[in-house]
Amino acid sequence: MEFTKTPGWLDWYTGPSKPRFQLPAGAVDAHCHVFGPGDKFPYAPERKYTPCDASKEQLFALRDHLGFDKNVIVQATCHGSDNRALVDALKASNGKAKGVATVNRNVTDAELQEMHAAGVRGTRFNFVKRLADFTPREVLLEIANRIAPLGWHVVIYFEAVDLPELYDFFTALPTTVVVDHMGRPDVSKPVTGPEFGLFLKMMREHSNIWSKVSCPERLSVSGPKALNGEQHAYQDVVPFAKHLVETFPDRVLWGTDWPHPNLKDHMPDDGLLVDYIPQIAPTAELQRKLLVDNPTRLYWS
Numbered sequence: 345m346e347f348t349k350t351p352g353w354l355d356w357y358t359g360p361s362k363p364r365f366q367l368p369a370g371a372v373d374a375h376c377h378v379f380g381p382g383d384k385f386p387y388a389p390e391r392k393y394t395p396c397d398a399s400k401e402q403l404f405a406l407r408d409h410l411g412f413d414k415n416v417i418v419q420a421t422c423h424g425s426d427n428r429a430l431v432d433a434l435k436a437s438n439g440k441a442k443g444v445a446t447v448n449r450n451v452t453d454a455e456l457q458e459m460h461a462a463g464v465r466g467t468r469f470n471f472v473k474r475l476a477d478f479t480p481r482e483v484l485l486e487i488a489n490r491i492a493p494l495g496w497h498v499v500i501y502f503e504a505v506d507l508p509e510l511y512d513f514f515t516a517l518p519t520t521v522v523v524d525h526m527g528r529p530d531v532s533k534p535v536t537g538p539e540f541g542l543f544l545k546m547m548r549e550h551s552n553i554w555s556k557v558s559c560p561e562r563l564s565v566s567g568p569k570a571l572n573g574e575q576h577a578y579q580d581v582v583p584f585a586k587h588l589v590e591t592f593p594d595r596v597l598w599g600t601d602w603p604h605p606n607l608k609d610h611m612p613d614d615g616l617l618v619d620y621i622p623q624i625a626p627t628a629e630l631q632r633k634l635l636v637d638n639p640t641r642l643y644w645s
């Protein structure tokens with residue numbers, strides 16, 4: 345089956361630089377994807393975008409190039425609740441990849457067990473309106489209660505403006521909860537402002553809630569971009585991510601988000617994204633927690 349990329353689609357950066365930042369042994373790229381190939385793993389009919397193909401082989405080659413040891417592969421909405429491409433990549437990883445799937449209320453216990461055996465350790469709820477249609481909260485809670493006995497967690501992706509309305513639902517989830525990309529804060533607003541303050545309150549008052557401090561390239565307004573050797577990229581995002589790493593050092597994760605779906609402004613050099621990390625995790629201990637201890641505890645224990 346032939347698929348045509350969404351018009352204007354930016355493919356991932358070809359020939360990423362070798363990071364100057366030496367990743368610690370055992371480092372985990374805790375947010376990345378595999379897409380298709382469409383002729384083997386067709387994209388979901390209900391998808392809101394059609395990506396480029398991005399294979400497990402290319403993901404694993406990037407892992408090795410950047411110096412990561414492992415991957416957490418996250419189901420993206422372009423594959424809906426068809427997790428075949430994800431499971432295929434997990435099974436091919438020799439134990440070096442775990443996964444976050446997307447399941448709906450019709451998933452069978454046998455399918456959950458099969459995904460668990462392949463290395464799935466979480467399910468993802470996407471509230472970003474340009475990516476996913478509305479799902480009734482009671483359905484999501486039903487799913488969360490079904491995956492909790494497996495020891496899985498729930499990954500949530502939402503926009504900061506929607507947090508007030510979603511706050512009570514998120515804080516009532518019965519599992520560990522991992523927020524994608526810091527809940528997409530508006531970085532033109534102050535770190536100490538009420539908007540990010542609500543997110544900090546949620547993390548402060550709920551020790552089961554974690555955050556990925558990834559995707560500065562999605563959030564940055566003033567840059568500079570992770571291109572052309574830039575060692576101090578995305579300065580306007582740094583205070584938000586650094587505050588989370590320093591305040592909640594045991595509940596943060598980081599990932600490349602390769603192959604970076606739906607970027608419009610530019611495509612970052614993944615090697616320079618890795619070089620961004622010391623800005624937000626300035627000590628070896630914080631880097632080890634962010635990149636090794638936390639993802640290993642959540643996905644490989």
Ligand SMILES: O=C(O)/C=C(\CC(=O)C(=O)O)C(=O)O
Pocket residue numbers: 419420421422470475501524562601604605606
């Ligand atoms: O890949 C990401 O983390 C971000 C995405 C895509 C996504 O989440 C999805 O399709 O599931 C985005 O902001 O478009």
